[in-house]
Amino acid sequence: LLVYGQVDFDPIHAINVEVFTVFPENVTFNQAPTAITLDNREVTENALADVVGTLTVDDPNTDDAHTFSVDDNRFEVVGTELKLKHGVALDYEDAPTVDVTVTVTDRSNLTNSQTFTVNVLDVAEADDINESPTAITLDDREVTENTKADVVGTVTVTDPNADDTFTYSVSDNRFEIFDDPNDDPDQGPQLKLKNGLALDYETESYVDLTVTVTDSGGLTKAQDFTINVLDQADGDDNEAPTAITLAYANADRTVTENVTAAVVGDLTVTDPNADDTHILSVDDERFEILDGTLKLKHGTALDYEAATTVNVTVTATDSGGLSIDQIFTVNVKDTVAAKIGTSDPDTINGDFGVDFIRPGTGADTVDARGGNDIIVVVGRTYGDQYTQADIDNPTDKDGNTLDVDWDSLGLDLNSVVSPASINSRSESDTEYDEIIGYDIHDIPIYERLYDSLDGGEGTDYLVVYGTVDFTNVTVGNVTVFQVEGTGAGNEDPPTSVAVI
Incomplete structure (x- = not known):
């Protein structure tokens, strides 16, 4: 099929032939542009009508003419320059890049499109x-002497x-x-003396300081300021109290628990x-101040086991406010409570402090637990074997005394024994x-039971009056301490057999 000129074969069915197109000399047929290039791809934010760059079109038809269009209506092509339209600028904070598609069309309406990232x-x-x-300014520069937490003035910052x-x-x-952001927003930050502090004109009539923001x-x-201290006439104006002292009733600064x-x-x-x-006041509601005396309120006592010390704050307010x-620190003194058994079998447990324990005549189980404890047992005794001196200051047969500070305990052996209760004892x-039962004649049958005595932790004494058989x-x-009787009935002092 020999073809002269340009023929559109779309509607024509040419089969079983070889097409041969004859191109006359010096005749060029139109072809579509093949490429678009852009020599720059940046604009500066906030720059109106900023030029992106120059477009160049590659076209086989070198003498062809071209027109351009852009898909983003903020841009336009003027001549061959891709640019923002008049009055238009981009914002980096909105989008740091923009994709635009440029389309070139030749004289025969053949096109090529290219997307560029700008x-x-x-x-x-400025923001x-x-x-x-x-700058830092201060609207006032004065405080009054003896005025606690006085405000100097409001600080203003220029920025x-x-x-x-x-x-x-x-x-x-x-x-x-x-x-304080919760205060009046129109007030602003205030330069002031700290709470509880006041200045004294006689000590310093002004103060130089630096405020740094x-x-x-x-x-x-930073800004330096001089703060003037306003004088108050001596003798006519009030000054705050300077000290409160406490003369403790006890040299060891104690009160005794449970009192x-x-x-x-x-x-x-x-x-x-x-x-x-x-006017004197105290912050702990368990205490009161009566006629200058700090004391616990009526019906109120402290507990050593709850707290060994108590800190109280006393406030003295003068007539001018x-x-x-x-x-002040108050020490709580521990007291010792005596624990005495009954005639029945008892279980006696000590506290974790000092305990005085006197088992009864029953078969008792004693656990004194922690602390330096004293367990007292009484065995068989003569009629006048022991006197009051043997209770107030007990000694053994060698003249040794118990290594116990009775005064510090606030309790002694008199709390659990007396001469009348320990003399003339036939039972231990x-x-x-x-x-445990009766025989056929209704005569009781007995079983002998024995105590269990454990001092627990600490330095513990087992104080023994009379004769006690510890075999069972x-x-x-x-530590067993056998008290030597000094009474008239002690011609042949009994001893205790201790197996520890």
Whole structure:
């Protein structure tokens, strides 16, 4: 099939032939553009009508003419320059890149499209650049002497970054910048003396200090201020109390546990205004102050096992409303409680402090547990074997005494024994005859039971009056102290056989 010129074969069915097109000399037929290039792919944010770059079209028909279109209506092609339209700029914070598709069309309406990614260049904006504060002002520069926590004035900071936030510091640690966001927002941060602090004109009539402000970016500004201290006429104006002292009732600063309304001591207030009067108060509601005496309230006592010391804060407020606080420590003295058994079999457990234990005549089980404990047992005794002296200051046959500080315990052997209760004893505390049945004549049948005595932890004594046979008694963790009787009935002193 020999073809001259251009023939559109789409509607024509040419089969079983070889097509041969004859091209006359110097005749060129149109072909579509083959490529589009862009020599730059950046615009600067906020730059109106910024030029992206110059477009170049590759076309087999070198003399062909071209028109351009862009799919993003913020852009246009002027001549061969791809650019933003008049009045249009891009924002880096909205999108750092933009994809645009450029389409080129030749004179025969043949086209080619190419997508380019345009980078948006970020620029430093005024809101993005942190600048340090430029000034600090203070609307007042005075405090009145003897006025605690007095406010100097309101601090104002000037900063190019209008919405910046700040922290503050003061070179003089008696002062602080108080900025409570819950307060009146129109008030602003205040330079003031710290709570409980006041200045004295006679000591210093002015104070030089430096306020430093730091913004959210860590940049700072410091400003020096002179704060004047206003004088109050001596003798005419009130000054705060300067001290509270406590003369303890006991040298060891104690109150004894379980004692209601116990007195701690007498309070004295020191005040520059010699004739001033004072109201005394205490922060612990278990205590009260009556006529200058610090004491526990009526019906109230302390418990050593609950707390061995108590800290109380006493406040003295003068007639002008000025005050001072002072903390005092009260030591709680432990007391020893006697535990006495009955005629029945008993189980007696000590506390973890000091215990005085006197088993009864039943078969008792004693566990004194922790602490330095004293267990007292009485065996068989003569009529006047023991006297009061043997209870007040017991000694053994060698003249040794018990190594016990009775005064510190607040309790002694008189709490569990007396001469009348231990003399003329025919039975021992450590033995008990229990009826286990009756014979055919209704005569009771007995079984002999014995005590178990354990001192537990600590330095524990088993104090023995009279003759006690320990052969069948379980004894542990104690030192046996056999009391020597000094009475008239002690011609042949009995001894105890102890197996420990």
